[in-house]
Amino acid sequence: MSKTAAAAVVLTAAAVVAATPGVASAVSAPLSCARITAHFDLARQQTPENIALAPDGSAYVTFAAARQVARITPGGSTRILATLPAPADGGVHTPVLGFALTTGIVRAQDGTLYFLYAAGTADLTGVWRLRPGGTPQRIAALPAAGLPNGLALDPRTRTLYITDSVLGTISSVPTTGGTPHTWSTAPELASTGFLGANGLKIRGGALWATNLDRGTVLRIPVQRDGRAGPVQTRATGLAGIDDFAFTGHGDQILAALNGPGEVALVQSDGTHSTVLTAADGLQNPTSIALRDDTAHVLSAAYVTAKDPNLLLAHLNDQTAVVRVITTAVSGRPLPERQKQQPWRRARSRHRTSLL
Numbered sequence: 001m002s003k004t005a006a007a008a009v010v011l012t013a014a015a016v017v018a019a020t021p022g023v024a025s026a027v028s029a030p031l032s033c034a035r036i037t038a039h040f041d042l043a044r045q046q047t048p049e050n051i052a053l054a055p056d057g058s059a060y061v062t063f064a065a066a067r068q069v070a071r072i073t074p075g076g077s078t079r080i081l082a083t084l085p086a087p088a089d090g091g092v093h094t095p096v097l098g099f100a101l102t103t104g105i106v107r108a109q110d111g112t113l114y115f116l117y118a119a120g121t122a123d124l125t126g127v128w129r130l131r132p133g134g135t136p137q138r139i140a141a142l143p144a145a146g147l148p149n150g151l152a153l154d155p156r157t158r159t160l161y162i163t164d165s166v167l168g169t170i171s172s173v174p175t176t177g178g179t180p181h182t183w184s185t186a187p188e189l190a191s192t193g194f195l196g197a198n199g200l201k202i203r204g205g206a207l208w209a210t211n212l213d214r215g216t217v218l219r220i221p222v223q224r225d226g227r228a229g230p231v232q233t234r235a236t237g238l239a240g241i242d243d244f245a246f247t248g249h250g251d252q253i254l255a256a257l258n259g260p261g262e263v264a265l266v267q268s269d270g271t272h273s274t275v276l277t278a279a280d281g282l283q284n285p286t287s288i289a290l291r292d293d294t295a296h297v298l299s300a301a302y303v304t305a306k307d308p309n310l311l312l313a314h315l316n317d318q319t320a321v322v323r324v325i326t327t328a329v330s331g332r333p334l335p336e337r338q339k340q341q342p343w344r345r346a347r348s349r350h351r352t353s354l355l
Contacts, residue, residue, distance in 0.1 A: 104151030139177030
């Protein structure tokens, strides 16, 4: 069976499982075991916007409306690491949104956190840095007329890349700080009236970005001289797409769809399906990060105004899924290696746990 045919079998099986009565949630392949591990306090404006994971299982998040950076322990407790100063006008001049907010965040290997602050004022809007045990410091100013949103770190060149959802740009700046350089002003990054370029990741010699208004996933190659190459639209029809994460299977991604309150699995060819919904606990999901076989999904409850939270879900071995289903279709016996792993046999009998 070809890879394409095998993938089609997996998606078909996933649809069957999703439609099976008695399933406790709407979680679908390749995710399973969705559970909320942390609830945040809406009264304290703890609306989680973006996430960066640490090797010890901790999650570093930005609480947008509270202007904060926090650490979420593996056990689900929250510790506030920094609260950024409020702008003199209270944030009312922050473009589009009308309130100051912390947005994208990344973590360097040495534990340093870099994050964005959109305040609508020239003295505060920009890239900020927080070293372990230190205090926050702005290292690069960004336009007060913009809304810096997505942040990505290239550890090889020690370069930070920033999307601006209002200006429709991607900028770059060294991790040491300084004056940002406008890297791309491609029209595909522009908004259509609300917010444009949003989530941002680096993969395979390219920057990948989402556009919330247009519902698209974009790939922009980094050319040999470091400049932006021609934009490639890799997926469309993803209404309200915010942040995303690569699953480790080619260019397949998991994408947070903020408005619809869903997480979508987007295949390398741009096709997509829903894998998490409000039935699993999503409340306007904003950000996704993956470590090993666990997906971390933040929900800010911007619209639902009910339960901002952190949801974890298991990312199943999709190679195993294809192998088991293909075997069932072909009638060939399982390979000896699978026979020696009881959990694979159990999952082949109980497909809901496999998918």
